[in-house]
Amino acid sequence: METKLMGVGETIGLIHDGDSVTLSGVSMVRAPMAFVKEIVKAKRKELSIIDREPGIDFDILIGAGAVKRVRFAMLGLELLGLAPNFRRAAEQGEIEYLETTCGAITNGLRAGAMGMPFVPVKGIIGTDLLPLHEKKGTWRVIDDPFSGEKIVAVKAIIPDVAVIHVQKADKFGNASIEGARFEDVYKAKSAKTLIITAEEIVDTKYFVGHPERNTIPYFYTAAVVHVPKGAYPTACYNYYPPDYGFVKNYVSMCRAGRFDEFIERWLRGEEDEN
Amino acid sequence: MKIKIADIMIKAMAQTLADGDTVLHGLGSPLPAIAMHLAKASHAPDLVFFPVSEGLDPNPDRYRLRLSSADPDHFVGAKAVIELIETFDLASKGKLTAMFLGGAQIDSRGNTNLTCIGDYQRPKIKLPGGAATSFLTPLVKKLILWTTHHSKRVFVDRLDFLTGLGYEEGKDKEVTIITDKAVFMVEKGYLVLKSVHKDVSVKDVVENMSFAPIVGKYGVTTTPTSEDMVLIRNIDPDGIRFSEFEG
Numbered sequence: 001m002e003t004k005l006m007g008v009g010e011t012i013g014l015i016h017d018g019d020s021v022t023l024s025g026v027s028m029v030r031a032p033m034a035f036v037k038e039i040v041k042a043k044r045k046e047l048s049i050i051d052r053e054p055g056i057d058f059d060i061l062i063g064a065g066a067v068k069r070v071r072f073a074m075l076g077l078e079l080l081g082l083a084p085n086f087r088r089a090a091e092q093g094e095i096e097y098l099e100t101t102c103g104a105i106t107n108g109l110r111a112g113a114m115g116m117p118f119v120p121v122k123g124i125i126g127t128d129l130l131p132l133h134e135k136k137g138t139w140r141v142i143d144d145p146f147s148g149e150k151i152v153a154v155k156a157i158i159p160d161v162a163v164i165h166v167q168k169a170d171k172f173g174n175a176s177i178e179g180a181r182f183e184d185v186y187k188a189k190s191a192k193t194l195i196i197t198a199e200e201i202v203d204t205k206y207f208v209g210h211p212e213r214n215t216i217p218y219f220y221t222a223a224v225v226h227v228p229k230g231a232y233p234t235a236c237y238n239y240y241p242p243d244y245g246f247v248k249n250y251v252s253m254c255r256a257g258r259f260d261e262f263i264e265r266w267l268r269g270e271e272d273e274n
Numbered sequence: 275m276k277i278k279i280a281d282i283m284i285k286a287m288a289q290t291l292a293d294g295d296t297v298l299h300g301l302g303s304p305l306p307a308i309a310m311h312l313a314k315a316s317h318a319p320d321l322v323f324f325p326v327s328e329g330l331d332p333n334p335d336r337y338r339l340r341l342s343s344a345d346p347d348h349f350v351g352a353k354a355v356i357e358l359i360e361t362f363d364l365a366s367k368g369k370l371t372a373m374f375l376g377g378a379q380i381d382s383r384g385n386t387n388l389t390c391i392g393d394y395q396r397p398k399i400k401l402p403g404g405a406a407t408s409f410l411t412p413l414v415k416k417l418i419l420w421t422t423h424h425s426k427r428v429f430v431d432r433l434d435f436l437t438g439l440g441y442e443e444g445k446d447k448e449v450t451i452i453t454d455k456a457v458f459m460v461e462k463g464y465l466v467l468k469s470v471h472k473d474v475s476v477k478d479v480v481e482n483m484s485f486a487p488i489v490g491k492y493g494v495t496t497t498p499t500s501e502d503m504v505l506i507r508n509i510d511p512d513g514i515r516f517s518e519f520e521g
Contacts, residue, residue, distance in 0.1 A: 027301050028345070053405060074404065075402055078341060078342050079302060099403045103365070103409030104409060106359040110359065123408065179329075180349060237349060
């Protein structure tokens with residue numbers, strides 16, 4: 001079996017301008033921040049980014065001008081406030097955005113992973129999200145063929161690329177997510193190209209004899225990148241907590257109109273040393 | 275230490291939950307998270323606790339409130355990984371009994387807006403979004419809405435965007451609204467005052483709403499006991515529960 005271990009530089013070539021991209025984690029937990037940094041460095045443009053409840057990862061990509069479209073159920077920084085770049089870009093009409101709801105986006109990814117064109121999802125009918133999605137062609141109200149009741153069909157979500165940060169992976173792309181998984185397994189299995197970034201590269205022996213550790217097996221994976229602290233400043237369970245101070249500083253710099261300065265320092269690795 | 279409004283809201287939230295309820299809280303939900311611990315430690319020991327951090331029944335002895343409700347620290351000592359999608363599957367089966375959700379705007383039927391202020395296409399304020407609201411509000415039996423900013427800005431005649439459904443005719447669904455001033459329930463499609471918090475006047479409650487709630491027989495919201503306060507302060511020694519009241 002061939003190694004899929006790659007440097008970040010090579011791996012960034014798997015993401016192209018205009019691609020749809022989903023990232024691991026939620027909010028301030030296990031977002032592939034080191035890879036987000038590489039996307040910004042490589043000046044990728046016109047990306048469609050999609051996730052259930054992203055936070056600083058999406059806000060940075062939007063601020064850096066890498067994004068054309070964003071689909072999310074919630075995009076904010078919880079108690080640390082609204083996501084400053086997303087908010088501005090949405091209010092100024094700089095990006096296209098499509099708000100969705102958790103049960104629809106997770107099931108859309110699950111449909112993608114299942115190889116189904118759509119999944120029926122309960123709830124939603126009667127809310128203002130429904131006409132928005134019907135117009136975009138992402139949801140349709142259909143009749144349940146068995147009961148005749150109205151139900152929302154959510155179109156499968158098949159991202160061009162998923163970037164999933166995990167605790168441990170081997171060089172062939174077997175990957176172990178420890179703790180909360182969120183929709184990451186569905187993201188991994190629905191995407192056309194899967195990039196794994198890992199805190200540690202382990203020997204395949206780590207999985208052999210303990211197959212339950214293997215959350216995402218090798219045959220799904222296109223590339224493995226070794227990135228210690230690859231989720232920082234978001235958390236990586238069993239490795240490090242979220243750095244709330246980092247996020248607070250980010251928000252105050254953005255509010256003071258200093259996002260560009262933040263990005264320059266962050267790309268140079270200076271923000272990470274705080 | 276003085277009992278604060280946050281503590282009264284937590285107690286009121288806990289009281290909406292019964293033993294055996296299966297309850298989910300989402301991101302940005304410090305008050306519901308404490309309330310779920312409080313209910314489970316007192317009158318609802320068999321409450322099934324689903325946190326957005328995905329660790330089933332987090333361990334109250336080591337749980338410390340954090341700025342993110344998904345902080346993996348909450349996972350340590352939990353009984354199982356329950357992916358959020360699994361709680362949505364439960365909801366689809368009618369087996370998720372209760373959910374806590376916020377409301378940037380709330381109308382007289384308990385419908386909510388968490389999406390935007392102004393027009394969706396070009397909003398005056400783009401809010402973070404409804405998260406699970408549109409999906410779950412029609413599916414749970416107990417919907418507990420909360421706001422820490424009881425005001426005319428929140429209680430509106432007309433929502434700018436309908437993210438979540440409150441009252442639904444003919445459905446077995448209980449909608450409770452807990453604010454920093456009072457507790458309401460939606461009955462027969464309209465908001466009814468149930469209790470006002472200690473030291474809050476009914477005038478203060480009503481004058482800070484854009485529509486008139488039904489004011490009949492109401493009480494004073496239960497104040498947490500000293501035992502409740504020990505638990506609340508153990509879960510949140512850093513006072514993170516107060517941060518939602520700022521701004």
